[in-house]
Amino acid sequence: MLRPRRDQARGADRSPEARRPALDPRPLPRLRGQPWCDDRPRPFDRDRGREPPQPDRNRHRRLCFGQADRGRAGGRAALVPGDVTRARGEPSAEFRLVAACCRWPTDVAAIRAAASAEPLAWPRVVRVARRHRVIGFVRRGLTMAGLDVPRRLDELYRPMLQRNLLHYAEAARLAGLLADAGIPVAFLKGVVLAELAYADQGVKQTVDNDILVAPHDVPPALALLDRAGYRLNDPRNIDGARLPLMIDLFRECQLVHRDTGALVDLHWRMQSLEQLAPEPVVADEARMVTVEGKPLPTILGEAMMIYLAIHGARHSWARIKWLADFNALLVKMDDASVAAMRDRAARDGVGPCIDSALIQCERRFGTPVPPEAYRSRRARALVWLADRLIFGPDETVDQHLVPGRYMRVWLASAAMMKTRPRFLAHVAWDIWVAPRDMLAMPLPRPLRPLYVLISPVRRVGRLAARGFARARSKTMRAPQEK
Incomplete structure (x- = not known):
């Protein structure tokens, strides 16, 4: 945080140099889990105190480090960078370039427009492409658009x-x-x-x-x-x-x-x-x-398209790679085939999955889709949930760094995909019963409902054992530190 010193605030010098606030020499507060001495980037504003004010050309590069979800072992998750200067529902310029490269067939004009719209941080472009597993798309798109391919992207492509x-x-x-x-x-x-x-x-x-x-x-x-x-x-x-x-x-x-x-x-x-x-x-x-x-x-035809839509909706379209695959097959279908696909998905009870995939294709790649796809509230809810993961603060963050955030969005997406009681019962079973508990204690089919009681008990036992091991390690380290 930038603060003017008291002697400058009360001084009589009216020159521009004197009116410019000086940096506060006190250190910034230490974040939870952050070591005392580090040289990581901190939030800053390079335009404050300048006359005239400069345009904010690097807002997407200013990062702060926030505490990740406490879902990792020991509760000490890594500090994950998140962009706090951009609205949550607004994709970054780097993500828009990556999405333009994922259009099929390759749209050279869209790639050039996305590359020239805002100043780009090319290391972030590489991180976004790697996070969404679209390195081949980005390399091909930049090459066809006549743009320089980052060396790191070539190193990852081979x-x-x-x-x-x-x-x-x-x-x-x-x-x-x-x-x-x-x-x-x-x-x-x-x-x-x-x-x-x-x-x-x-x-x-x-x-x-x-x-x-x-x-x-x-x-x-x-x-x-x-x-x-x-x-x-x-x-x-x-x-x-x-x-x-x-x-x-x-x-x-x-x-x-x-x-x-x-x-x-x-x-x-x-x-x-x-x-x-x-x-x-x-x-x-x-x-x-x-x-x-x-x-x-x-598997070909409608069955393959429905499978891809269900797979993407189940994972909240966390990777744009899945959406690019669906879109590449969608552009080869005519209006009658799309209508038949939507009818079959509605008969199977997974219409919101197909409609959410169609909405995402139109929003990200500009593919024309039937306007009826926007009528489903559950489809719009699935799109809203997907936006929480596909871009924004998590567009460069892998799942293993923030497992809790991904799990919450996935569970909400599963509840929105279908509302039939038997399906919701299976979702509740998957949430309540851990697979490791079922494999650790194999039971015959008539006794398998007992996993509803066995799994919570074993989960509490694992948490207790983990806490005991953590307390014991602290006790053993205490004499050494003295």
Whole structure:
């Protein structure tokens, strides 16, 4: 905070130098969890005391450090930068440039307009692109617009492209192995979506391969993936007694390759929440798509669009990458196809998810959508919740730094997606019962309602053990400090 000294406030000198307030030499108050000696940037106003006043050209660069959510271990979360000079509902100039680069087909005029509208902090552009996993979009857009690509963006793009090619090779290999074993599968998102939307594996960042199988095919699929070099990563330590429980109560598991580190998410349900939408029959709805000369089975048409909309709404569109994928497929559809998609989503009870995705596409990318999409109050509520995470103070902050804030928005989004009692009961179950408690104590199907009582008791026990360990560590450190 800038304050004039008393001797200057009472002085008789009327010169401009004397009227200019001097900096208060006292240090700023220490933030909670902040060390005593640090050189991090603090809020400042470089224009105060100047004559004439200068335009505020760097308001989006002035950062302050606020205490993050206390959801991390020990309650000592990292200090996360948040932009306090911009209104919460207003995206930054860097985010608008990244969103312009995510339009498909690439809009060179929009990219140049966004780049010249305000002075840009290019390190922040790179952070926003990395946070939303759209490094390929931004690099392609800047190159086509004739703008200089930051060196850091090129450094991040090369390993991303290598990772994409690795997952493409693994998808082609696993598709052949699963077909030879007679297991019907469908690849979701990933390399298949990159081919359908962009016809280029260098634009969309592929983090893993999502493979959908029928629930009764999960054990043979896991055995085949184990022989192919993959091990179960999340959840771990699944034996014969816990495998049926995992299939009944979970929707997916993650596997990692022992040598290359390639990831596979094995799904036996498409939707993250039960009773949200009808599950497809993989053997009947899977269609072949040629990706770089290799056939891969996937789900096409309205089912794929509804799945992408539900996935984005469930995660509050926290990454603009998901919205860019939906928009790239939307621009290829005519008005009749969009109307048929909305009708099917309404029959399935997930109309607000589709409408919120359409609204976001029009707001972020300028894609024309039916005006009927704005009539749903729940769709508008989902859009409002998504704005809390997709840009603003969290546009450069990853989920693991502020888990509490993300969790609150996700729970509110889940309650807005569907209002049927059975669906809300499943949402309440997911909130109340921890998955680790179910896997730690496998129970037969008739006794599984007891998890409603077991999970809170185990959660209290974990909190008590954590507090005891923290108090013991402080007691052991006290003699050493003396």
